[in-house]
Amino acid sequence: MSDILVKIRNLHFSRGHRKIFNGLSLDIPRQGITAIMGPSGTGKTTLLKLIGGQLTPDQGTIEVDGLNVHQLSTAKLFELRQRMGMLFQSGALLTDLSVFENVAYPLREHTKLNEAMIRYLVLLKLNAVGLRGAADLAPAELSGGMARRVALARAIALDPMMIMYDEPFTGQDPISLGVIVSLISELNRALKICSVVVSHDVQETFSISNQVHLISGGKLIESGSPQSLQNSQSAWTRQFVHGDADGPVHFHYPAKPLLDDLYQRS
């Protein structure tokens, strides 16, 4: 079995006239936490949707566990997705179901387990994220951080081989942030799976990742361990990692000189 779980080669993808990926190639190992980072709007979430087969690339291939995602039949793609968990930024909980039923949903859909076994598994998964006591609540009664933890319990319900996290740290208070950071790290260690974290929160992501891919302008800028990226010689990487306001990515959006603009000189 290859150590590489996700293999992306020469990926091209556009939305309308806007090129999102322009020949992106990268590998994601079978175990450990791999972070995909880059500025807002660089296509990180789009990359997760491409890996999950929800979007189709213009060119290039994405292989997950040796299977070319975009050449699979719908039935085979759905089989593959049962082995992939995804945590959406909003949690994406089904609002007409309780917390318990949300976590039970994939089990009811894809297994023939009896009710007692489903209850047993759901409570264990909810316990793992610390929300066993919230089983009877409705999604509307949860805070943003709790909703993400429930979504995480749902994502691990079928014991997947990989979990993709879409911006898991965005908009969290410090306590919720700490809980999510430690949950991602501990679940990855306990389940020995592949975790793919898409984020632009440098501090939190670097603290738990084994490997980081930096993407910008549709291409891979740099890959390496968090330590190696901290000490990178690349000006772009240094600006991103240290959050400098100006650098290779300019503070000002391209425009003509200020005085020309003010006095409407062409």
Add this chain to the structure above:
Amino acid sequence: MFNAVLDKIQHLGAATLHSFARLGRASRFLLDVISGCASLFVRPGLLIKQLYSVGVQTLIIVVVAGLFVGMVMSLQSYYALVDFGAEDSVGVMVALSLLRELGPVVTALLFAGRAGSALTAEIGLMKATEQLSGMEMMAVNPMQRVVAPRFLAGVISMPLLATIFSAVGILGGYIVAVEMLGLDSGAYWSQAQNKVDLHMDIYNGMIKSLVFGVVATWIAVFEGYDCIPTSEGLGQATTRTVVLSSLAILFLDFVLTALMFSK
């Protein structure tokens, strides 16, 4: 000047292409939904839940509207017929108008306004909050679990609602004609019974409402599924559902009437 004309032609062409592309997407969507309906035999609970929210919850507005439409029809028919001494025909006039036209059409318009807009908003919001995307990533087809039960519930509900509308309308007409205007009760019912034909009037009315049900629900679920997942996009999709459904219902009513009642 020349460039402005070219721009206008280009915009017209782009809008036409956009409309055809949308129609193509909607047609493929309908095929997917119909094939997704088969899965409801395994999970009838999903359909029953939607029959309640799409059908039963629309019932009250249909009953109230049907009652008043029947009453107005009866009043207007009486004023028109009494000059010719033909007021005994009020019953048949009310019954035929409701069964052939007003029942299916007004019910469909009410359905588009209440259930159709709610379906678009619900599916659109599920899209905006990534619930549909989340289902896909859980290897669950949202066409089968979300769209198909709502579509089938709409198709089943419409003929039933239209029948209830007509029945309540005929009763409303009876209240005005017999109880308020003092017409003979026997004449009201016997004239209606004598002139209303099961195939020509009742079946044709039900076929109309079935067609309207398919079209109105198709537009509603497609607009929700295809909307731009923002608050503005959702608002536009809901408006489009009501406008397009209403126009489609009125246009199809003309076509169906021409086909069904041509001599």
